Amino acid sequence: MRPVLIRGLTAAAAATMVAGLGIFAATSASAAAGCRVNYSVNQWNTGFTANLTVTNLGDPISGGWNVTWTFPGNQTVTQGWSATISQSGANVTATNPSWSTSIGSNASVNFGFNANYSGTNNAPASFKLNGTACTGSVPTTGPTSGPTSGPTSGPTSGPTSGPTSGPTSGPTTGPTGNPGPKVDNPYAGVKGYVNPEWKAKADAEPGGSRVSNNPTAVWLDRIAAINGTTDSSSNGAMGVRAHLDAALAQGAGYIQFVIYDLPGRDCSALASNGELGPNDLPRYKSEYIDPIAAIERDAKYQNLRIINVVEIDSLPNIVTNTGGQAGATAMCDTMKANGGYQQGIAYALSKFGAIGNVYNYVDAAHHGWIGWDSNFGPVADIMYQTAVLSGSVNNVTGFITNTANYSALQEPYIQPSTTVGGQNIRQSKWLDWNQYSDELTFAQAFRQKLVSLGFNSNIGMLIDTSRNGWGGPNRPTKASTSTDVNTYVNESRIDRRYHAGNWCNQSGAGLGERPKAAPAAGIDAYVWVKPPGESDGSSSLIPNNEGKGFDQMCDPTYGGNARNGNSPTGALPNAPISGAWFSAQFQQLMTNAYPPLS
Template sequence: MSMRKRLSGHGRALALSGAGVLVAAGMVAIPVTAAQAATQCGVDYTTNDWAGGFTANVTIRNLGDAVSSWNLGFTFPDSSQRVQQGWSAKWSQTGQNVTATNESYNGSIGSGGSVSIGFNGAWSGSNPKPTSFTLNGVTCNGSTPTTPPTTPPPTTPPTTPPPTTPPGEKVDNPYLNAKGYVNPEWKAKAESVAGGNRVSNNPTAVWVDRIAAINGTPDSSSNGAMGVRAHLDEALKQGAKYIQFVVYNLPGRDCSALASNGELGPNDLPRYKAEYIDPIAAIQGDAKYASLRIINIIEIDSLPNLVTNTSGQPGGTVMCDTVKANGAYVNGVGYALAKLGALGNVYNYIDAAHHGWIGWDSNFGPTADQLKAAAVASGSTVNNVHGFIVNTANYSALREPYIKITDNVNGTTVRQSKWIDWNFYVDELSFAQAFRTKLVSVGFNSNIGMLIDTSRNGWGGTARPTGPGALTSVDTYVNGGRVDRRFHAGNWCNQSGAGLGERPKAAPESGIDAYVWVKPPGESDGSSKEIPNNEGKGFDRMCDPTYTGNARNGNSMSGALPDAPISGAWFSAQFAQLMQNAYPAL
């Protein structure tokens, strides 16, 4: 965690202390005109730097009369410094001179008030900090006293004991005894549907699924207007202890599907690093957020694709072959783990698919090996991996109470049934616990924890079986008793009949850090027909309710709901059904 650097603008002459803090060398009284009223200000300018780039966080403190609009000006000391992408202000740059003008919602600053803005920047020579700022044309002269206090500090230790876990120190389970962040954008959508207030206060993850989402996408048709920093600020206001982000923008993303294809091509690894991961790390690394446990879900549906959907596999695609050959997935995930894992209060959980994907021996071990390869790529180590998540944005049942993989019917193992199809697992809990053991055996730390996404795997309602199926055959036994009512375990898009699963809960079972709602219930998996959009999201026939399937889903019907919007967009009809079929029931 980098130290926060503070700019105290008492005057024009400032110097850099040994701790990297810009401090005032003196105070200058600036006369003001009647037109300027009593404009006085201080500016805090802090940066998180990396090779060739930085994120600047700027706080304007109004020390004079209230203002209804503002214009901040400063000059970059080095000619190579550039503002690339800003937020919470209209940014412009001419030569080395930079101007930030208020947005419509933050123009008013009361006397003693402040406003926070920022930008991502680039540099090639050096990255020194500006030494003077103006607000509405008047030089900011600050007002913090430079005279040390006359009363000495107390010599006795404080009576309040320190917190059990100091800020920035990792705990074994970040979910335990911790309040989760409730995304206000999702909460509002949930409460727009009748009965949604019954679940709207559950923590859900924030999906950062393209570069623009880092700073927020108010004109987007999916996800929300708030960016990473806005969510972190809101988490602090809520008094939350943890917040969850889905880091989801690999080059050639989702190489075996179309509904959630991304903006970056398979050869865009440099952009992924510099324009996506680096800015996220810079924001999450701000010392302002040191008290938050920041949980990152790393690149869902990526690494397992390299095992199951390349040449020679039933679902093999050219894109999966490409990203396997050029190392985009492995090196991208490794870079994300290294960059984000270096932050003391950040917890990385890598996506590990689900039992209906890698529950066979031919996939189980190779996927564990593939995850290990990514965890030590691009300068990362296994220490940057706090755990793994299964069933992300999927529908696999947490438990199958009426089927065990060891069952047989008239001497025939249930593994021969069409539904199980020789898989070694029938549900997510047994799979997650077994896969955790396998991951430790290939070199991951013994204290890793698993997460299970239970946002849509409840399968309650009137269709939920109440006992085992008929013993006529293995198929009648399995189909009659399974609570997962999909046509095929490979079906993944807006599944009809699904319900909310277990509510978010910490440490529910051995080896499981938490049940989580990483996929916000009610956000679509993909459009049921082609819908033009500027987010790079295509149309996948698996989201078409009339589709009769392919080799990957046993040529079964897709089971998708009709009239669905693009992935990430709000789908109120689905949310209503999820509540109706919730298990445990609402």
């Protein structure tokens, strides 16, 4: 379930330049306004990575945008993301992608590029947006008429290709926006729902009663799961209403659902492919999201905090696994082109966000996927664009990292600032120039980035700690004494995988921190969204009626690919299909739990 595209810098040093440049250009129908751009660079002796954040301080820009500048030296762009970048001599033009044609009032767009240079790498002296020079402030002169076409307030960016119906299509019952009296942290001060189906499987395992009373999420990974299935081979037979009723009976304060049935789901992996094809967005809306929203809106459940974890592995995929990149797939390219992921998620956020006791947390990958500058900003940007497309950023309560993954919560001995033998450990094979080495520091930094783009300052992060404990006898208790960077990192790291891109049924993994509310700054909760003991995918092809395929990353004999540095998969053998009970994994997780089980 966790395909990863590693994109690292190959630099021996990094420097950052931030130019406080104002930038704005209006379309012919826009009023005079101002804008701001931050231009930041991580550079080395022959190249650099640049990221630009453009914030519109005035009226909305619609119908497309482009940013132009002139390099003061011999800088040459080699690759761009979140914009189409062309260069003629020293002159560069960055044109909006298809899914980001607008810049709303007080909204931002982000894009970046890799480039080569020699000599001095000075920042461009000025920028233009749609032909208008940077000013750094809102001009006091210029056109006075307001927009005559397009949106008149609020951000309007988001995908424009693919299906044309936006998040307001479909059934219109219930309120729009976010009128409910939502609490700041839905996990605080109340107990979580214990799924009786998962509990029964855990209790049936020797020693399972030690953990079976922890709250876990209910995965709604197919349309049939809404009303309940007749088989229990995968995620259980109880439907949404049955779980909500059971939560009331338990006196639970919150319940967690995973919304997970996008068209073209999980476009870069096979183990968790879904039932809906890439053009099934109308079915996703009417047959999947609408029925779930109708049940969650029932006044019977108004005092229960319903938490939806929205669409795992979706938006990051269309940033990192498209357009000829190392992890690109045809399906990811299709879903980027048709806008199905953005429109589907926007629709879900709109429908659920309108319910006063429902809280949306959007999946935000993990540090081993988007911890590089080249991924970090663009993924945050597309998440903001998707929230705007939903009608309001208020539809998002927060974000979740490490869902169904194994990244260590904290790495006390291998922080990216650590140096060994005069060398920064970011250049080790394990870190591969990543800016982050663990989930807590990544989640806190990603939250700050999201707030800077326009999300509410009180958004909170969740971290899935169901399988990232990495305890047992192999857990390091101190830093290595080696002066070799790779040896130091490998002997010091808590995460014991062969590669941070490995995601399927990892050998040696253990239960992590038990679910708890407000454990750290900016973190709403540690959660067990992936129920321990439920498989990530089968070790070999197993025919099934749930649309789940076979991914070689779940085969312990597979030698790997570009996404995991051609490393062994580290997967456990004899695994069943995704979501099915995997006794051997559950036993291993308990054995290697950290903190240890009593």
